[in-house]
Amino acid sequence: MTDPLTPALTANWGQRGSWTLPAYVDQGGYRALYEAVTHEPDEIIQMVKDSGLRGRGGAGFPTGMKWGFLPPLGEKPRYLVVNADESEPGTCKDIPLMLASPHTLVEGVIISSYAIRARRAFIYVRGEVLHVIRRLQQAVREAYDAGYIGHNILGSGYDLEVVVHAGAGAYICGEETALLDSLEGRRGQPRLRPPFPAVEGLYASPTVINNVESIASVPGIVLNGPEWFSSMGTEKSKGHVIYSLSGHVARPGQYEGPLGITLRELLELAGGIRAGHELKFWTPGGSSTPMLTKEHLDLPLDYEGMAGAGTMLGTRALQMFDDTTCVLRAVLRWTEFYKHESCGKCTPCREGTWWLVQVLERLERGEGSEDDLETLLDLCDNIAGRSFCALADGAVAPIMSSLKYFRDEYVAHFEHGGCPFDPAAATLFEPETATAGVGA
Amino acid sequence: MISDKTKGELREITARYPESRSALLPMLHLVQSEEGYVSPEGIEVCAELLDLTAAEVAAVATFYTMYKRRPVGDYHVGVCTNTLCAVMGGDAIFGTLKEHLGVGNDETTEDGKVTLEHVECNAACDYAPVVMVNWEFFDNMTPERARKLVDDLRAGNEVEADRGARICTWRQAERVLAGFPDGRADEGPSAGEASLAGLRLAAERGWSSGAPKPTGDAPPRGDAPNGAASNGATSNGGGGKGQ
Numbered sequence: 001m002t003d004p005l006t007p008a009l010t011a012n013w014g015q016r017g018s019w020t021l022p023a024y025v026d027q028g029g030y031r032a033l034y035e036a037v038t039h040e041p042d043e044i045i046q047m048v049k050d051s052g053l054r055g056r057g058g059a060g061f062p063t064g065m066k067w068g069f070l071p072p073l074g075e076k077p078r079y080l081v082v083n084a085d086e087s088e089p090g091t092c093k094d095i096p097l098m099l100a101s102p103h104t105l106v107e108g109v110i111i112s113s114y115a116i117r118a119r120r121a122f123i124y125v126r127g128e129v130l131h132v133i134r135r136l137q138q139a140v141r142e143a144y145d146a147g148y149i150g151h152n153i154l155g156s157g158y159d160l161e162v163v164v165h166a167g168a169g170a171y172i173c174g175e176e177t178a179l180l181d182s183l184e185g186r187r188g189q190p191r192l193r194p195p196f197p198a199v200e201g202l203y204a205s206p207t208v209i210n211n212v213e214s215i216a217s218v219p220g221i222v223l224n225g226p227e228w229f230s231s232m233g234t235e236k237s238k239g240h241v242i243y244s245l246s247g248h249v250a251r252p253g254q255y256e257g258p259l260g261i262t263l264r265e266l267l268e269l270a271g272g273i274r275a276g277h278e279l280k281f282w283t284p285g286g287s288s289t290p291m292l293t294k295e296h297l298d299l300p301l302d303y304e305g306m307a308g309a310g311t312m313l314g315t316r317a318l319q320m321f322d323d324t325t326c327v328l329r330a331v332l333r334w335t336e337f338y339k340h341e342s343c344g345k346c347t348p349c350r351e352g353t354w355w356l357v358q359v360l361e362r363l364e365r366g367e368g369s370e371d372d373l374e375t376l377l378d379l380c381d382n383i384a385g386r387s388f389c390a391l392a393d394g395a396v397a398p399i400m401s402s403l404k405y406f407r408d409e410y411v412a413h414f415e416h417g418g419c420p421f422d423p424a425a426a427t428l429f430e431p432e433t434a435t436a437g438v439g440a
Numbered sequence: 441m442i443s444d445k446t447k448g449e450l451r452e453i454t455a456r457y458p459e460s461r462s463a464l465l466p467m468l469h470l471v472q473s474e475e476g477y478v479s480p481e482g483i484e485v486c487a488e489l490l491d492l493t494a495a496e497v498a499a500v501a502t503f504y505t506m507y508k509r510r511p512v513g514d515y516h517v518g519v520c521t522n523t524l525c526a527v528m529g530g531d532a533i534f535g536t537l538k539e540h541l542g543v544g545n546d547e548t549t550e551d552g553k554v555t556l557e558h559v560e561c562n563a564a565c566d567y568a569p570v571v572m573v574n575w576e577f578f579d580n581m582t583p584e585r586a587r588k589l590v591d592d593l594r595a596g597n598e599v600e601a602d603r604g605a606r607i608c609t610w611r612q613a614e615r616v617l618a619g620f621p622d623g624r625a626d627e628g629p630s631a632g633e634a635s636l637a638g639l640r641l642a643a644e645r646g647w648s649s650g651a652p653k654p655t656g657d658a659p660p661r662g663d664a665p666n667g668a669a670s671n672g673a674t675s676n677g678g679g680g681k682g683q
């Protein structure tokens with residue numbers, strides 16, 4: 001029987017100096033690497049396949065299968081690229097992982113690179129996290145000095161170089177092909193697929209791109225075995241994952257547990273919604289995953305459970321909003337984000353997100369009408385599925401889902417002649433404080 | 441002015457990559473570290489080193505929000521106003537700071553100390569509302585604490601991040617982002633309280649992932665470097681101040 005919480009990646013975060021090599025080794029670190037180099041690379045890929053690990057960056061693609069798509073080793077070098085861009089609104093798991101235990105990621109990078117026979121790996125980390133970048137740089141340096149990275153690693157004859165690369169502020173660079181363009185020193189705009197990165201990725205060479213949490217899960221799988229990993233979770237959603245609870249919840253934070261737990265269970269562990277209020281809406285995996293309501297508290301948080309409710313598990317960024325929150329305000333702010341972050345490559349997304357903001361602003365001011373709600377849905381229809389990349393699908397998700405569950409609240413704005421909510425009531429400060437801030 | 445030393449370091453960055461153009465983002469961070477923004481001269485120098493046109497470099501620089509067209513103050517104060525932080529109080533904090541500092545979004549105080557900007561989700565939502573100073577975390581902020589924070593920064597008092605190091609200047613931070621460590625990695629905690637919420641609860645209740653305890657000899661801990669190190673492509677980790 002799996003416990004309700006299963007700290008694996010988070011297990012050492014509370015240790016003194018957890019980010020240093022000595023502390024990591026004292027907690028069992030780098031034992032997986034010793035184990036890995038006694039195996040053929042293909043055996044490691046098989047272990048990852050057997051574990052059932054699916055990508056933790058949002059889409060949930062089976063990791064071992066992705067690695068298996070690499071064409072046979074040829075002239076061109078292979079690359080591993082870690083997606084450490086973590087910028088999906090609500091998502092906040094990779095950053096604390098790299099801050100507390102950068103070596104978990106580094107060990108995962110070494111083993112994964114060995115498995116896919118890459119001799120160079122890049123960690124592409126968003127630029128806006130200075131201390132995380134410091135700790136990654138230091139961890140890589142320590143690993144070089146200990147002989148875990150570099151030439152002839154642990155006498156295996158295997159060589160690897162690892163570079164920590166800081167981005168410069170662009171959500172779209174989390175999209176894997178935009179990330180590759182960015183890593184090549186260009187504007188981060190998505191590429192046409194196929195060819196997929198496994199065939200033509202970085203420098204048109206075979207490339208594997210994985211999320212931080214995916215790669216960080218690999219050492220545990222190698223050390224404890226695929227059966228250990230797959231003993232957690234549900235039939236098609238295996239293993240431990242980090243759930244990030246934020247918003248109007250008593251004890252927000254990171255809760256690592258098996259896939260398939262419900263939000264009701266997690267909320268109980270986190271002390272429930274803040275006192276005196278009740279849950280109004282939540283996102284299962286970031287703002288790009290359609291929102292749910294308290295009707296959905298008992299659904300399993302796994303890939304299938306969320307798909308069944310018309311949404312996606314995404315990054316398990318569980319943002320909770322209580323009854324003081326205006327859903328229209330929340331949706332408008334997310335839409336402004338997508339407008340700002342649209343890379344501009346295709347018209348439906350670039351122009352469409354601009355129009356969405358115009359209509360939502362009018363509605364928020366209380367100047368909208370029923371026609372505007374139809375216009376919103378039409379616009380969404382013309383954006384989703386007609387754009388070049390998944391950013392556009394994410395952009396319409398909050399609007400479509402909020403109209404599904406909270407249409408009345410949109411109507412209330414134009415019947416009321418403005419927003420019926422007091423923003424100060426939603427803040428976490430004392431009322432006087434909040435009022436002093438608002439209107440300033 | 442881009443000094444000769446900086447030009448040397450810009451060249452050093454290109455050596456980390458199989459194809460030199462990959463160096464452009466870190467190079468632009470280094471330009472900002474030297475110039476306080478992406479200056480026309482910085483663009484020229486990068487273009488020359490990478491065999492690109494100035495227009496090509498400028499097209500990249502303008503794509504990313506961290507690259508600035510005007511000089512930034514010593515302290516870049518970013519208030520998260522993405523939905524979750526905004527609702528929890530980020531909008532109120534941003535309003536307070538605008539009024540308190542007498543500047544608008546993306547503007548710098550007259551003393552050149554503080555540049556205020558609202559920023560997007562910074563992956564710290566469990567600490568909402570969040571303020572970033574030179575891309576270091578200030579968690580669970582209130583309008584009062586934010587006011588005190590910028591007052592301290594302007595007065596030159598030493599300020600420590602909640603999950604990070606003592607605050608350096610924006611230009612020094614940009615140098616780290618370019619891949620030149622400043623030796624502060626060992627400052628600050630492993631994690632904040634929210635990061636440990638699930639872990640604490642699991643310990644209380646005796647819950648675990650069921651992973652076996654490690655046995656046998658421990659691998660090298662790195663305190664006695666074994667000399668197997670390569671001339672790695674990454675930059676030196678520096679010896680932090682440790683605590």
Ligand SMILES: Cc1cc2nc3c(=O)[nH]c(=O)nc-3n(C[C@H](O)[C@H](O)[C@H](O)COP(=O)(O)O)c2cc1C
Pocket residue numbers: 054055056057058059060061063083084085086087088171172173174175176177209210211212214215389390391
């Ligand atoms: C707009 C957009 C932003 C994304 N941002 C991230 C991100 O910040 N981190 C991440 O790992 N994946 C992100 N992804 C998903 C990646 O494209 C890709 O699926 C993922 O990195 C693959 O790794 P995984 O299989 O290990 O999950 C994003 C996708 C889109 C469309």
Ligand code: SF4
Pocket residue numbers: 172189190341342343344345346347349350387388389390391392
């Ligand atoms: S959908 Fe938006 S983000 Fe994606 S390529 Fe088109 S314009 Fe760029």
Ligand code: FES
Pocket residue numbers: 089090091520521522523524525526560561562563564565568570
């Ligand atoms: S919404 Fe502010 S840090 Fe995520």
